[in-house]
Amino acid sequence: MNKNLFVSGHTACAGCGQSMAARLVIDASGPNTIIVNNTGCLEVFSTKYPESAWEVPFIHSLFENCSAVASGVESALKFLNKKEGINVIAQAGDGGTADIGLQALSGMLERGHDILFVCYDNEAYMNTGVQRSGLTPFDSNTTTSPAGSKSFGNLRPKKAMPEIAVAHGIPYVATASVAFPQDIQRKVKKAFSIKGPKYMQIHVPCPLGWRHDSALTLSVAKAAVDSGLYPLFEYENGQLSAVRKLPQAKPVEEYLKMQGRFKHLMGAAEEIKKVQEIADGNIKKYGLRDQISGN
Amino acid sequence: MKEFVEGSHAVAEIVRLCKPGVISAYPITPQTHIVEDLAQFVSDGKLAAQAVNVESEHSAASVVLGASATGVRSYTATSSQGLFYMFEVLFNISGLRLPVVMTCAARAVSAPINIWNDHQDAVSLRDSGWIQLHAEDIQEAVDLHLIAYKLAENKSVMLPVMVCMDGFILTHGIETVDIPEQAQVDSFLPPYVAPYKLDPAAPITMGPLVDPDYYMETRYAMQETHKQVLELIPGITAEFAKTFGRQYNGLVEGYHIEDAERVIVAIGSVCGTVKEVIDEFRAKGKKIGLLKVSCLRPFPAQQIYDALKGAAKVAVIDRALSIGSTAPLASEVKAAFFGKKKAPSVISSFVVGLGGRDITKDSIREVVKLLNGRERNGEFIDLKPELLKESYE
Numbered sequence: 001m002n003k004n005l006f007v008s009g010h011t012a013c014a015g016c017g018q019s020m021a022a023r024l025v026i027d028a029s030g031p032n033t034i035i036v037n038n039t040g041c042l043e044v045f046s047t048k049y050p051e052s053a054w055e056v057p058f059i060h061s062l063f064e065n066c067s068a069v070a071s072g073v074e075s076a077l078k079f080l081n082k083k084e085g086i087n088v089i090a091q092a093g094d095g096g097t098a099d100i101g102l103q104a105l106s107g108m109l110e111r112g113h114d115i116l117f118v119c120y121d122n123e124a125y126m127n128t129g130v131q132r133s134g135l136t137p138f139d140s141n142t143t144t145s146p147a148g149s150k151s152f153g154n155l156r157p158k159k160a161m162p163e164i165a166v167a168h169g170i171p172y173v174a175t176a177s178v179a180f181p182q183d184i185q186r187k188v189k190k191a192f193s194i195k196g197p198k199y200m201q202i203h204v205p206c207p208l209g210w211r212h213d214s215a216l217t218l219s220v221a222k223a224a225v226d227s228g229l230y231p232l233f234e235y236e237n238g239q240l241s242a243v244r245k246l247p248q249a250k251p252v253e254e255y256l257k258m259q260g261r262f263k264h265l266m267g268a269a270e271e272i273k274k275v276q277e278i279a280d281g282n283i284k285k286y287g288l289r290d291q292i293s294g295n
Numbered sequence: 296m297k298e299f300v301e302g303s304h305a306v307a308e309i310v311r312l313c314k315p316g317v318i319s320a321y322p323i324t325p326q327t328h329i330v331e332d333l334a335q336f337v338s339d340g341k342l343a344a345q346a347v348n349v350e351s352e353h354s355a356a357s358v359v360l361g362a363s364a365t366g367v368r369s370y371t372a373t374s375s376q377g378l379f380y381m382f383e384v385l386f387n388i389s390g391l392r393l394p395v396v397m398t399c400a401a402r403a404v405s406a407p408i409n410i411w412n413d414h415q416d417a418v419s420l421r422d423s424g425w426i427q428l429h430a431e432d433i434q435e436a437v438d439l440h441l442i443a444y445k446l447a448e449n450k451s452v453m454l455p456v457m458v459c460m461d462g463f464i465l466t467h468g469i470e471t472v473d474i475p476e477q478a479q480v481d482s483f484l485p486p487y488v489a490p491y492k493l494d495p496a497a498p499i500t501m502g503p504l505v506d507p508d509y510y511m512e513t514r515y516a517m518q519e520t521h522k523q524v525l526e527l528i529p530g531i532t533a534e535f536a537k538t539f540g541r542q543y544n545g546l547v548e549g550y551h552i553e554d555a556e557r558v559i560v561a562i563g564s565v566c567g568t569v570k571e572v573i574d575e576f577r578a579k580g581k582k583i584g585l586l587k588v589s590c591l592r593p594f595p596a597q598q599i600y601d602a603l604k605g606a607a608k609v610a611v612i613d614r615a616l617s618i619g620s621t622a623p624l625a626s627e628v629k630a631a632f633f634g635k636k637k638a639p640s641v642i643s644s645f646v647v648g649l650g651g652r653d654i655t656k657d658s659i660r661e662v663v664k665l666l667n668g669r670e671r672n673g674e675f676i677d678l679k680p681e682l683l684k685e686s687y688e
Contacts, residue, residue, distance in 0.1 A: 032495045036361065044504050052500035057493035059364050060502035061357060061387050068354035072317060072361025072369070073493060075345035079316035079367055086495060104357065107350035 003055070005031060010053040012045040015214025017178045017204030017221060018093070018120045019045065024181050025089065025118055025202075028188035031056060033087040034077075036070040038096035039063040041127040041206075042120060064100040066090040067108035067117060074113045083114065087192050091118040094135035095125045097201075098161045102134075109168035109197045116191045116198040119161065122206040130209040134159040137229070138278060139271055140261050142209075147264035152271050157278055165199035166235045172196075173235040177203040179221035183232065183244070190234075203230045211260025223255040228279035231286045246288040252276045297473050302433040302465040303328030305472045306372075306398055309437045311342045312480040313396075313444050315370040317362035319347040319355045323377040324410045325462035326400040330372055344370075352377035356384035363393040364501055366492030368444065371395065374462055375402035378416045382423075388455050389424030389517065391502060394447035394487070395455040396440065397425075401563065402462040403650040411651020412462040414562060418591070418615035418623050424517050426456040426524055427592040428545075431566045433470040435589075436460040438541060441475075441484060445531050448487050452520060452527065459591075461564040463651070475539055483538045521593035528590065546595035548587045549602055551577060555584025557666055558603055558639075560628055561612040562588050565647070565654050569612075572659040583663060588624065596631040603628075604637040610666045611644050613673075622646055622673050643671040652677055 005026045012019035035058045037043045043060040046053040061069045070090035077083040097119035125131040132145040138157040141147040145154035165173045174187045191198040207214040224230040232244035252275045256262035320330040336342035349355045359369035399417045403409040430436035443456035532545040566587045576583045613622035625644030632638040648654040
């Protein structure tokens with residue numbers, strides 16, 4: 001690897017999973033990259049004028065339009081005959097991807113632009129103070145899905161965002177986790193070896209929003225994968241092509257108990273069972289215990 | 296070359312001659328013919344642009360934002376709800392100082408839904424930082440697009456320009472239009488060279504977070520640039536006249552205004568009707584004139600003051616409202632006289648032709664008649680009182 005393209009001095013919180021993943025992504029993509037970033041933590045902590053952590057061209061426009069702005073960047077490069085050799089990344093948080101940014105993302109995927117979209121999934125609107133998004137997991141306690149005497153928190157499971165991307169008929173979709181840095185970089189490189197729209201969703205713990213010790217970011221991320229709650233998989237041309245195998249998935253409780261956002265579930269066996277069913281469903285759906293080739 | 300063509304086609308032709316690299320728009324009446332024609336030009340190899348078919352106006356504006364930020368001349372067009380759906384992106388484009396050019400086929404806004412012409416869409420964008428030019432006829436609409444790119448890409452401007460043309464009346468009307476030759480356009484409008492752009496060879500960060508220590512200066516700079524634009528436009532229209540032989544002031548244009556005692560102030564295609572009515576009055580020896588406002592942003596307050604200071608009475612025609620206050624153009628014309636010694640004794644405000652209601656010569660005659668009496672504040676012309684009887688009380 002050459003020099004870092006996302007440099008220190010930014011203002012991310014200690015233990016921020018998103019900042020680690022963002023650096024892995026841009027370093028894997030390399031200096032010939034243009035980044036288009038939705039509004040969110042990443043843009044806020046990395047570009048406070050007059051400083052910028054980005055050693056590549058970077059533009060932030062609005063909360064929901066990075067896919068469309070990136071489409072314009074890519075189209076302009078094509079017009080200039082400069083697209084060859086330049087990677088275009090559109091990146092956003094989970095809200096900017098699955099909620100407010102979904103329409104523009106769908107347009108970008110459907111039109112076939114040669115762009116990698118990266119969703120940094122920390123499972124809530126962290127920049128505005130931990131409100132729920134469409135990618136907030138079931139029973140998570142956020143400021144707009146608070147647990148209370150009549151609620152265990154967020155009422156619905158995560159939106160199946162990777163499958164929504166797959167349904168657009170795009171050549172490459174992958175999930176990843178900041179707990180597996182080499183896997184992130186392998187997937188970014190693989191994505192850029194393929195022409196057309198690509199979608200990556202990276203699980204990135206937020207110590208502030210998830211309420212865990214900032215030293216435990218990678219452990220928490222790994223526990224999510226090990227439980228089956230955050231399955232790592234790749235779809236190529238609509239087919240599930242690889243998964244991270246889980247010969248012995250760990251009980252979800254081991255993951256939940258590490259975080260304050262699930263503290264209210266401790267002792268609520270029925271609720272933990274429901275979360276376990278989500279993990280078991282993932283294990284079955286993606287064949288995490290099956291004998292298929294994996295990574 | 297002179298052609299007898301629809302306004303939308305004429306605009307598509309001039310946009311083609313301006314050689315944009317990226318075009319993106321979303322269908323909305325009455326803008327759609329423009330981008331249909333541009334799409335055909337691309338399909339026929341007559342225009343080497345990337346035409347991006349987006350899923351919304353929000354994305355159309357975002358695509359041209361991204362393309363312009365990458366250093367490529369870009370174009371979009373919209374109308375009414377489409378313009379409103381672009382709203383936050385338009386502020387972003389001007390704030391990022393990107394020289395995008397857009398055609399606004401001016402149309403009423405919903406509710407109730409109405410596809411016909413007034414100026415509520417464009418006028419509602421007056422605080423957006425976009426330069427806003429308004430055409431009276433199709434020829435002017437064509438020419439303003441050339442002037443728009445020239446102005447937007449001026450290194451001391453670097454702001455987006457909206458060319459407004461009245462929906463249907465100009466977009467779907469047919470006139471004889473002089474479409475310039477490519478060589479003429481090329482000499483007036485050289486290829487765009489961006490002073491800043493997204494380029495891996497020289498990375499910059501665009502659109503950073505700007506805190507209270509720095510934000511105000513960015514807005515001040517835009518305000519100052521708009522002041523400068525008022526001084527730059529006459530030079531650009533003079534250069535335009537030299538190349539193409541057509542004279543525009545670009546800010547305000549008078550018609551029989553030198554000795555006029557009563558002056559009508561208006562924007563857009565209604566000026567044609569006003570001129571006909573003025574001709575009638577002039578034939579009877581009545582000293583009536585017109586002041587056409589061609590540039591709504593920046594607002595040429597000094598030029599308006601100079602043109603109207605000798606008039607006894609002024610009637611301002613608005614085709615938009617600022618509901619709850621004085622109609623927008625009237626409000627700004629009045630403000631141009633605040634604290635000045637010379638001023639008309641009456642500046643009356645009239646609201647006409649909302650939602651495509653025909654503005655006939657009688658409508659204008661009514662304005663002239665009412666101008667003889669007391670000062671009017673937002674008087675609706677051609678209102679149908681019988682439609683106002685329903686009540687839920």
